[in-house]
Amino acid sequence: MAPPDGDDLDARIGAALARISLAARHLLQRSASTVQLSPMQALILERLARQGPAGVGDLAATLAVRPPTVSDSLDALERRGLLRRTTDDEDARRVVVRLTVRGRRLAAELALWPDLLAGAVSRLSRADREALLRVLLTIVAELVARGVVYEARMCTTCDYFRPFAHRGWPAPHHCALLDAPLADAALRLDCPDHRPLDRDGLVRRLPVLQQGAP
């Protein structure tokens, strides 16, 4: 007999993720178009609403596109009065992008998009969902380590984060800043108090995150 080998399994996972990505693209497009926005414009608005003002380069990095692409979209958004460009006091080269009130209001309407995607897990058990979150965050961390995307503020790349610091369930991890245990379900992708781990620390840490299927 020929049991499916590891590569095959991985290939199926890749295909499934690709499929979900296609759906995500479509959901983003649809969600954005309900408020007359293009997908990239929606992503920019979302990011600004979630994490506050940012430079053009920052936006480009987190959205995995080149600066000119962002600059294009900013023109359109600024024309509609959804944001303003100001130059940084400390560094006159930098441009700081800020939402206007109108922009913030529109972003709030838009926020429902990732929820549409999340809605597709509604039938999964709580245990499955917690495991899923842990696994997805591990994948994101790996993608960050490989330089595919840039994610500034997630637990798995934070210096305060101690994976599997506690032996038992239900809260195996620990946050050294809050000095509190963390469950898988509490892991954050976007923590305001994040302190980045250097690349060596990141690579060293990744393997340990693999353990512990519930």
Place this chain on the structure above:
Amino acid sequence: MAPPDGDDLDARIGAALARISLAARHLLQRSASTVQLSPMQALILERLARQGPAGVGDLAATLAVRPPTVSDSLDALERRGLLRRTTDDEDARRVVVRLTVRGRRLAAELALWPDLLAGAVSRLSRADREALLRVLLTIVAELVARGVVYEARMCTTCDYFRPFAHRGWPAPHHCALLDAPLADAALRLDCPDHRPLDRDGLVRRLPVLQQGAP
């Protein structure tokens, strides 16, 4: 104390999936550009290589875009001699799109893209990966049921598929066509012998797929 509620957990999952989708987009773009193709062109080539000739409408449905978008890309691909459009004998309205030899060759080079995405699971344990595949396929099935994407040939929407037909591990499911048990790792997203389940059957089936975290 305020334990994270279900919505919060789901929101984090949604955010993580959104993040991975961004990475997927970027990987696709990069992979496609190495052979001078645009993302959409790459997707079309890939789909044709994997599942054979198709009509314009079919392509549009599986790629979650409108027919004119596909038609645009087909023009570019045909110009480069990677595919040919012919009219169907049985229905002169239909256009059948076929890869040329050159197209097939290029598609083979391209096939490595989903593997780049899959590479990000390399550090996960085998058990985690099997569970991940099962969960992801459930998500895809749910997205199909909600009409977000269209996936013609996956086990979870197949009439021959009997989820959890066997009580024990490691092969709980069953394929009535092959008359053989199936493990989570063997679940297919793209089976050539697929027979579609009607929508009622699909909705009825979904809940049962949630059970069984390993």
Place this chain on the structure above:
DNA sequence: GCCGATTATTAGGAGTCCTAACCAATGGCC
């Protein structure tokens, strides 16, 4: 044999996304 539904294309328009070239400010460095 006509009419509504289906299938694909064309037209037109805003946006995406890249590379290359450019400009301006910064922060050493001598």
Place this chain on the structure above:
DNA sequence: GGCCATTGGTTAGGACTCCTAATAATCGGC
């Protein structure tokens, strides 16, 4: 103090994406 490579952003130009609306051709039923 003045040079200059680096950094942050924008402009220019070009191919492609992706939509809606309108058009053309064919199919199927009645």
